[in-house]
Amino acid sequence: MKRPAPATVRWLILAGLLVFWELFPRTGIIPELFMPPLSKVLAVLAKDWREYASELAVTLYEVACAMLIACGAGILAGALVGGVALLRSLLLPVFSSLYAVPLVILYPIFTAWFGIGSESKIIFAGVYGFFPVMLSTAAGIRTIDAQLLLAARSMGATLPQQIARVIIPASIPTVLTGLRLGGALTIIGVVVSEMLISSAGIGYLVTRYRTILDSAHVFGAIVVILLLSILFDTFARAVERRTLVWQTAGRRQKAGEVVQIAGSPAPAPV
Amino acid sequence: MTRFQLIAIRLLLLALVLTAWQVLPRNGIINPLLLPPFSDVLSTLWEILGRPQVHEAILVTSAEVIVAFVIAVPLGAAIGVLIAEHDYAGQIFKPLLFYVFSVPKSIFLPMFILIMGIGFQQKVAYAAFSTLFIVIMSATAAVESVRTDHVLVARSFGATRWQILTRVYVPSMMPILLETLRISMIFNFTGVMIAEMYASRTGLGYLIANWGENFQLPQLFAGVILLAVVAIAFNEAVRVLEHRVSAWRT
Numbered sequence: 001m002k003r004p005a006p007a008t009v010r011w012l013i014l015a016g017l018l019v020f021w022e023l024f025p026r027t028g029i030i031p032e033l034f035m036p037p038l039s040k041v042l043a044v045l046a047k048d049w050r051e052y053a054s055e056l057a058v059t060l061y062e063v064a065c066a067m068l069i070a071c072g073a074g075i076l077a078g079a080l081v082g083g084v085a086l087l088r089s090l091l092l093p094v095f096s097s098l099y100a101v102p103l104v105i106l107y108p109i110f111t112a113w114f115g116i117g118s119e120s121k122i123i124f125a126g127v128y129g130f131f132p133v134m135l136s137t138a139a140g141i142r143t144i145d146a147q148l149l150l151a152a153r154s155m156g157a158t159l160p161q162q163i164a165r166v167i168i169p170a171s172i173p174t175v176l177t178g179l180r181l182g183g184a185l186t187i188i189g190v191v192v193s194e195m196l197i198s199s200a201g202i203g204y205l206v207t208r209y210r211t212i213l214d215s216a217h218v219f220g221a222i223v224v225i226l227l228l229s230i231l232f233d234t235f236a237r238a239v240e241r242r243t244l245v246w247q248t249a250g251r252r253q254k255a256g257e258v259v260q261i262a263g264s265p266a267p268a269p270v
Numbered sequence: 271m272t273r274f275q276l277i278a279i280r281l282l283l284l285a286l287v288l289t290a291w292q293v294l295p296r297n298g299i300i301n302p303l304l305l306p307p308f309s310d311v312l313s314t315l316w317e318i319l320g321r322p323q324v325h326e327a328i329l330v331t332s333a334e335v336i337v338a339f340v341i342a343v344p345l346g347a348a349i350g351v352l353i354a355e356h357d358y359a360g361q362i363f364k365p366l367l368f369y370v371f372s373v374p375k376s377i378f379l380p381m382f383i384l385i386m387g388i389g390f391q392q393k394v395a396y397a398a399f400s401t402l403f404i405v406i407m408s409a410t411a412a413v414e415s416v417r418t419d420h421v422l423v424a425r426s427f428g429a430t431r432w433q434i435l436t437r438v439y440v441p442s443m444m445p446i447l448l449e450t451l452r453i454s455m456i457f458n459f460t461g462v463m464i465a466e467m468y469a470s471r472t473g474l475g476y477l478i479a480n481w482g483e484n485f486q487l488p489q490l491f492a493g494v495i496l497l498a499v500v501a502i503a504f505n506e507a508v509r510v511l512e513h514r515v516s517a518w519r520t
Contacts, residue, residue, distance in 0.1 A: 010365065090279055100502050108478055108483070192376045229372065233372045
């Protein structure tokens with residue numbers, strides 16, 4: 001007998017999970033408090049979509065601001081650390097040591113400094129997303145093929161020309177990978193900080209409905225966050241694939257190598 | 271730039287930061303209520319280390335971290351090896367795992383609370399859950415890092431399965447396995463911290479969240495420094511070991 005294609009099996013597994021999600025709570029194998037059936041969650045989402053939408057708007061605003069901070073500061077710092085040899089050998093090991101510290105323990109400091117409104121979330125998530133962006137930008141600049149720079153220089157390119165025509169195009173793929181990881185982390189950072197202490201946002205909905213044991217609403221919010229992060233991931237991967245043509249400009253590299261070069265072990269410990 | 275000089279400059283930078291942390295709040299350039307001077311934080315750290323409440327929190331948190339680690343690492347490694355050695359299973363599950371990996375685990379925290387309450391089990395279960403996927407992925411990578419020509423050579427010289435396992439697989443996988451231990455400990459620790467900060471009655475994460483909410487900033491900073499030092503120390507210790515084991519590779 002021929003085995004079915006892996007992709008088919010994957011879809012079957014997914015469909016099976018959804019069916020179980022509906023059937024197990026319905027038949028009482030799993031209490032509805034632990035996990036309400038899928039149909040109930042969807043019904044709740046359809047009924048209260050206004051509430052979810054307005055809280056989601058708050059979250060999206062925070063995510064957008066945090067991404068601006070993380071990407072702007074991350075690319076700038078990464079370019080400096082990657083481009084200047086002294087800074088690189090001085091700071092990269094320090095950053096990879098600091099990576100061991102769970103950043104979430106800084107959040108109480110941010111709430112004490114900036115209050116429980118949007119500011120503390122934006123700054124926390126910005127810091128959260130900053131590191132992967134910075135590390136992969138640094139790696140992207142470091143791994144540029146030296147031949148390209150040499151060729152540009154020997155044909156008399158000035159430093160601004162070298163930066164605009166060689167360094168930026170050649171480091172784009174690595175930087176984009178960093179932006180994807182960093183973006184995912186800012187979403188996580190915003191949601192986690194909203195769940196911990198806040199008064200608005202989709203993460204706040206999760207916590208509020210959890211404290212009054214309204215499981216259907218909790219799962220509704222979880223579904224919204226899942227969709228948000230999957231959408232972002234798909235979008236960012238699509239952008240990366242489109243710019244993949246550039247990869248021939250730099251040295252070919254797999255994502256794993258970038259991580260290794262950057263000295264940052266892995267993304268998203270949340 | 272020699273290694274020694276680099277370390278000297280790093281220490282100098284650290285000293286600068288700490289001096290600024292000490293001097294700026296003392297002179298009122300930064301509000302000392304928001305950033306207590308470094309010396310105050312250190313003396314607070316010494317003081318809270320003597321409190322029985324903190325002793326209990328340290329015990330609880332370490333127990334949670336260790337139990338979750340002991341559950342997640344062997345389980346994840348077993349699943350990872352199965353996926354890597356079994357071609358068909360790998361084709362099915364690897365893309366799925368990549369997707370699950372990119373999903374934030376913390377949004378499932380409320381589910382764990384609804385099912386298990388806010389006690390010890392819930393912390394362990396959530397931390398193990400949030401660690402499991404990185405262990406699976408790294409274990410898969412570890413198996414795939416074994417070079418087939420090494421296995422081939424061993425086999426053609428008549429090595430038994432056991433010999434191939436102990437002489438080829440284990441040494442080849444050792445550096446990645448150690449790195450897996452290190453990274454999964456980071457994930458694990460973060461998981462316990464988030465779970466404790468989110469809903470808990472004891473543990474260091476709970477204390478930190480609580481100090482923050484009560485605006486007790488010297489205690490809060492002392493707690494953050496304590497946790498950061500422990501996390502970095504463990505990380506560096508495993509990293510030294512990693513270097514030692516992977517020395518033969520180059």
